[in-house]
Amino acid sequence: MVYGGKPSTGCYLCRKRKIKCDEARPSCRNCAIYGRPCPGYRPDAVFRNETRKVERLAKKDISSSSSSSAIDRQAHTPTAQSSALGEKQGPPHEESALTLHRVADATWEQRALCYFFDQFTITGEGEDGMGHLEYLPPLYARCGDSSARGEMSPSTCLRWAVDATALMTLANVAHAPSLMVKARQGYGKAIRSLREALTSPDQAAKDETFASVVLLSLYEDITGERNGLFSSHTAGFEFLMKLRGEGQLDHRRGRDMFNFAYAHTYVEILALGDKPRCDIDWVLGLLDENDPIESLMLAASKLSQLSLSMQASPSPPDQAMVESWIAAGQQCEFELSQWTLHLPGRWLPLVVYSAQGEPLLTYNRISIAVIWNYYRAVRVMLQQLLFNLNRTLLSIIQKNKRPGDPPSQAESNLDESSLRAVIQEMTTDTCRSIPFALSEVDTLGRPTNPNDNKYPMRAAQGYGLIWPLWYILSCGMPTPTQVHQIRTVLSRVGSSLGIKLALLLAGEAERMRGDANSFQTPVVGPSGRQE
Structure with missing residues (x-):
């Protein structure tokens, strides 16, 4: 697939950075400020290894530009790849993969940035x-x-974090170990610079510092090198959110960074049973209930508060305590069910049918499908919590019951079949959303042309699918067909888009489910952790 859009007369690098070029000759001012030599004004494009047609175009472009570039003059030789990277010669398959991402008059770092x-x-x-x-x-x-001068600052940290993440992204999709070496070196520099910035409250509160942690957490997920399933940067997010205070929500950039960090933190609380390191509940009053994303964050936060209160309670809980937890869970369920009733019309899913007559769910945008799947995963978490609380309550009642006692009202407080029905509904709707989320069908359910850029799925959107699909695969009630469908998606995101966390979670889901032919729901204990 070739990056589409209205043709631009700007210089090559400005177009790839997606900024307005001043088109000065012989080199633009933006490139000088950026600290890179201006590559000039050429009608070339970023090539991606997505279709055979583009691969042929990329190779043709390399051949035609061979007379104007020292690197490209030797692109067909084994030493060309290593000299361009500043590394030792890589294996033949690596050379072939990197060739597909070659663009004339650009370094590998620039190519990685453009792709990222x-x-x-x-x-x-x-x-x-x-x-x-x-x-x-x-x-x-x-x-x-500033990074070139060796200065330690939030700007330096961000630059190294972005460069490392971009290089690792391209390295994964191009299967290029030599780029991975460069990426890991940059990651180490970013970590050292971040530690330096965090020693100063003024430096730590800067947007560049927060953005660096966002990038480093993304790098960790792209490499799939978490500490088990837990991120190394969650504590950093919590510390910085608290340090930056309410002011971070006063502007769009700060709010966007906060939303990323907040969602990152609560995935670990809800899906993995983690405990926060500091209090960030102060922000609940600042979330906009009329905003679909923030209202969902607000509902998920209340569910996490319930889970954390259960973890902090004495063990074993008494009947009154369990009944209070069930009441709080039912209130959470009510608020989550209301979320769908107050969405704008453009947010609502559309039921369509595939060419084979299968019902599908499509949306106005792929990003909306991602948010809906997070909603469904949270609903599944809540039903499981209520299911296990109900079992705990019935066990306590049975244990305390004496002969001749009348039936307790609590014995029929929850209908377990209704809880299972909601889990199955959320699981089914998630799977029906997958073809649209993968850009395999358009909003009317019609198959899309792989060469058409009208409905592209980018790596960012594939990244957003990972956690909801993993949780539903691990703890929902998928059928064998749905299990295969979700595993295929995680494999695709991990392999084709280069986000190795997807492969890690697919393997963990396999472990949690046990036997591949067993489709029982794992038990979630009173603490909210999976047992």
Whole structure:
């Protein structure tokens, strides 16, 4: 697939950075500020290894430009790859993969940046305003060349974090170990610079520092090198959210960074049973109940508060305590069910049918499908919690019951069949959303053309699918067909998009489910952790 859009007369690098070029000759001012030589004004494009047609075009472009570039003059030789990377010669399959991502007059770092910004930064357009890391390119451009001078600052940290994440992203999709070496070196520099910035409250509170942690957490997920399933950067998010205070929500960039960090933190609380390191409940009153994303965050936060209160209670709990937890859970369920009733019309899913007559769910945008799947995963978590609380309550009642006692009202407090029905509904709706989320069908359920850029799925959107799909695969009630469907998606995100966390979670889901032919729901204990 070739990056589409209105043709631009700007210089090559400005177009790839998606900023307005001043088109000065012989080199533009933006490139000078950016600290890179201006590559000039060429009608070339970023090539991605997605279709055979593009691969042929990329190879043709390399051949035609061979007379104007020292690197490209030797692109067909084994030493060309290693000299371009500053590394030892890589294996033949690595050379072939990297060739497909070659663009004339650009370093590998520039190619990696262009690919990363294209795949992971999405502009929040229209009324929805659902972007992803859209603040990153302009923030990165402000960093200057302080990293080249060896200075330790938030700008330096951000520059190294972005460069490392971009290199690792391209390395994964191109299967290039030599780029991975460069990425890991940059990651180490970013970590050292971050530690330096965190020693100063003023430096730690800067947007560049917070954005660096966002990038480092993303790097960790792209490499799939978490500490088990837990992120190494969750504590950093909690510390910085608290340090930055209410002021971070006063502007769009701060709010977007906060939303990323807040969601990151609560995934670990709800899905993994983690405990927060500091109190961030102060922010609940600042979330906008009329905003679909923030109202969902608010409902999920109340569920996490319930889970944390259960973890902090004495063990074993008494009947009154369990009944109070069930009442709180039912209130959470009511608020979550109301979430769908107050959405704008453009947020609602559309039921369509595939060419084979299968019902599918489509949306106005892929980003909306991602949010809906987070909603469904939270609903599944809550039903499981209520199911296990109800079992605990019945056990306590049975234990305390004496002969001749009348039936307790609590014995029929929850209908377990209704809880299972909600889990199955959420699981089914998630799977029906997958073809649209993968850009395999359009909003009317019609198969899309792989060469058509009208409905592209970027890596950022694939990244958003990972946690909801993992939880539903591990703890929902998927059928064998749905299990295969979800595993296939996680494999695709991990392999084709290069986000190795997806492969890690697929393996963990396999372990949690036990026998591949067993489809029983794991038990969630009173603490909220899976047992």
